[in-house]
Amino acid sequence: MIELDDRTRAIQRRAREWARELKPLALELDGDPDAIYRHLDVAIVSYLTRMPVPPRHNPDPVVIDGHRFYGTGTLERVVFAEEVAVGDAGMLLAAPGPVMSGVLVDSLGDERQKEWFYSRILQRPTWTFFALTEPARGSDAGAMETTLAPDGDGYVLNGRKRYIGNAARADIGVVFARTRPGPLGVTAVLAETSDPGFTAEPLETIGLRGLRITNVTLDRVRISAGNVLGQHLRPTQRGMWSAVQGLNRLRPGVAAFGLGIARSAYEYVRENRPGLPLRDRERLDDLGRRITGVRQLIWRAALAVDAARPSAGYEASAAKAKASRLAEDATMEALGFFGAGARLEHPLLDKLARDARAVEFMEGTGNIQKLNLFTGLLQGRLHRG
Ligand SMILES: Cc1cc2nc3c(=O)[nH]c(=O)nc-3n(C[C@H](O)[C@H](O)[C@H](O)COP(=O)(O)OP(=O)(O)OC[C@H]3O[C@@H](n4cnc5c(N)ncnc54)[C@H](O)[C@@H]3O)c2cc1C
Structure with a gap:
């Protein structure tokens, strides 16, 4: 423990x-x-x-x-x-x-x-965004099509990004784009949303609505040479590698959102359904034990990230996959405790279930986490236990 x-x-x-x-x-x-x-x-x-x-x-x-x-x-x-x-x-x-x-x-x-x-x-309070996903390139973000091309003494960005959190509120953020084919051809740049050619259009969503995800259009957005990130690093440490490293660092945090949503649903049932019959109480206790187990997995992944262990990315994937699954299971189970009218009569639980679904997609779906995890196991970089 x-x-x-x-x-x-x-x-x-x-x-x-x-x-x-x-x-x-x-x-x-x-x-x-x-x-x-x-x-x-x-x-x-x-x-x-x-x-x-x-x-x-x-x-x-x-x-x-x-x-x-x-x-x-x-x-x-x-x-x-x-x-x-x-x-x-x-x-x-x-x-x-x-x-x-x-x-x-x-x-x-x-x-x-x-x-x-x-x-x-x-x-002052400043929103930021992180633009990686594209309309045709979600899980397969490495195959992105947005381009960063030389233009005079700087560059221009062209392309479209999708599902970008907070971009319509943000002043500044990071955009990933391609300078040439292949994984080493991906570059991250600092961009300002007030720059001509940058448009962010909020999308109607049903889960985690506070995040206000958006479609972003980049139409000849000028980027100064000084805003290209990672120029002082080796090419292998920039671009897609940096996105993967960044996501590895952030993934335990997304797992923790899932865990918090699951706990919120669990606590809601405990507070609002006192006197449950024994069988239901046992079901709820099982959920409580799952929450405790997933918390340990997330903490373990977080410690691996902080210690820069080679297994960190794989542990983060395991934690994220388990936590988003837990969030969906816990919220659906919690709704089940309140009968057929639960979503209408308990709007907070309904919201938690919608939010849990959104967590599944953030920073990679469960399938992508499992692919990453099995890669770690097959390559011997992660050990069972
Ligand atoms: C709330 C929310 C916030 C987000 N915030 C951001 C953000 O700030 N910045 C950003 O860049 N992106 C953001 N995203 C986008 C998110 O990263 C993508 O939704 C995610 O990577 C999946 O991409 P996709 O939606 O295009 O699904 P797809 O990649 O089209 O996947 C669809 C389905 O196919 C499965 N699948 C895909 N490839 C494989 C494979 N190789 N093997 C097995 N199954 C596969 C997936 O698991 C999924 O079930 C956000 C998404 C959400 C929901």
């Missing part, structure tokens, strides 16, 4: 307190994703606006029980994300902040790019 240290327990306690404020807002944000603009002063939202910003760029970190938090450790992020997702995963994803592009800038940016990015983040 993995046990948390005092520091991580401090962020867990604080996140749990903060998350209580979210539950009453969850259905409001689900009904109107723009409600996020009314809730920027909610404690958890203002915490997220600055997470993660590494110590070198963050002179004023959040201090909890004497511990400084920068949001850069994976274990602290998953512990935090689970608690917040029990309150509302939608709000967690709707909040401004560096999120996914922050992880990319941290690993691929040079000092000047980091300074530019993090100073924008710390100036």
Whole structure:
């Protein structure tokens, strides 16, 4: 059993307190994703606006029980994300902040790019986006068609991206594009949504509506040479490799959203169906045990990522696959405890079930995680047990 240290327990306690404020807002944000603009002063939202910003760029970190938090450790992020997702995963994803592009800038940016990015983040609440998926290239993102072509002293971006979280609210973000065929021909660039040719159109969705996923069109968007990420790194450490590394770091966090959604559904049944018959109580207890098991798997993956173990990506895939499955099972099972009218009579449970479905697709579907996991097993980079 993995046990948390005092520091991580401090962020867990604080996140749990903060998350209580979210539950009453969850259905409001689900009904109107723009409600996020009314809730920027909610404690958890203002915490997220600055997470993660590494110590070198963050002179004023959040201090909890004497511990400084920068949001850069994976274990602290998953512990935090689970608690917040029990309150509302939608709000967690709707909040401004560096999120996914922050992880990319941290690993691929040079000092000047980091300074530019993090100073924008710390100036005021700033939404960011991370654009990898394309209309015909979801699971197979490595075969992307968006191009980055030289143009004068810089470049131009052309193409379309799909399902990009927060892009319609964002000021800045990271776009992946191709400079030539093959995996080494993929490059990540910093882009500004105010640039001519950048259009983000929100999509109507049913799950995790707070995230406001969008279609992005890139029509000759100019990118200065200084905004190309990873130029100081070896070609093998840029592009698609960096996307995979970034997703490996983020995947335990997405798993934690699934875990939080599952726990929220489980706790809802416990609070709203007292006096269950023995058989139903046993079913609920089984669910509780599954939640505990998946939590350990996620923590293990987070520790592997933090320790940069070679197995980290595979462990993150295992955690994500199990957690998104758990979220869907737990929410469907929870609805089952309330009979045929459950979705209408218990709108929060209905929302949790819709959110759980969306988690399945974030950062790769269950099938893609399983493919990754089996690759790790076959290549001997991951061992059973
Ligand atoms: C809520 C939400 C937020 C998102 N946010 C972002 C974001 O911010 N940025 C971003 O770039 N993308 C984002 N995405 C997109 C997400 O990464 C993709 O939805 C995901 O990668 C799957 O791609 P797809 O939807 O095109 O499905 P497809 O790739 O078309 O897959 C359809 C089905 O085929 C299966 N499948 C595909 N290939 C294989 C295979 N080789 N073997 C077995 N089965 C396979 C899949 O498992 C799935 O069941 C988001 C998606 C959602 C739902």
